[in-house]
Amino acid sequence: MLFTLIGAVAVAAATALVMFFVRRHLWRAMPRWALPAAAGLAMISFSIWNSYAWYDRITGHLTDGVVVAATFPTRSPIEPWTYLFPRVQHFVAVNMADRAQIAAHPEYVLAEVIEFQQFRDVARSVHLFDCRNRRMGRPPAEAPQFDAEGTMTGVDWAPADVGTPLIDTVCGSS
Known part of the structure; x- marks a missing residue:
């Protein structure tokens, strides 16, 4: 600023x-x-x-392997021209170069999510993506545990409609 x-x-x-x-x-x-x-x-x-x-x-200036997953156009009453021409002041990217699959369960992918906002610090966090069930969540702090069906336990999964652009980017649109 x-x-x-x-x-x-x-x-x-x-x-x-x-x-x-x-x-x-x-x-x-x-x-x-x-x-x-x-x-x-x-x-x-x-x-x-x-x-x-x-x-x-x-x-x-994003490094190779960092892909923009979602943009959030902004409109503001104190900037009335943004109703005609919205501007992006917030977007989320995924570091695809450093993503990792869990060896025994390849449907689970760990990836770094990077959130950019104008006039704010960059926020980085690691998320777990379940590509089979099309969902994302925070990985457990301890070593992952799996139940008899191969589902990871102890994960705080986001609601189904949250993270769709991220899931599409990390897992593919299929």
Whole structure:
């Protein structure tokens, strides 16, 4: 957020310098309000551009093997243009390069889930995916235990409708 403020101030200063030059050397009859209005408009424009460009900047720097699983477009009444053009300020990715199957039960996959939110720290967590039953949950802290049917016990499974994009990414859409 600090870099956004610094960038907006720098853009406003550069715009003010250009407007000052134009008023002093090219257009002496320019109204006095034009310089601060142009600087303010430049700050607002930069802030809007920076908000929309955040997702592309972050995904452009993801390491190989990290795949975006879900994006969450945002609309806000204090940014009315987002109702026409929603912007992504929150998305979830999966580290596919480091996922691991449990040897005795290949339908269970452990994968790192990475949550990105604008102006927040990145959150990383490991999740267990049951590809056969299409569900996900937190793996148990101790060594996994299996019942007679081969189902892992002690897992806090998420509700069925939660995590569908993640499950599709880790297990495939089939």
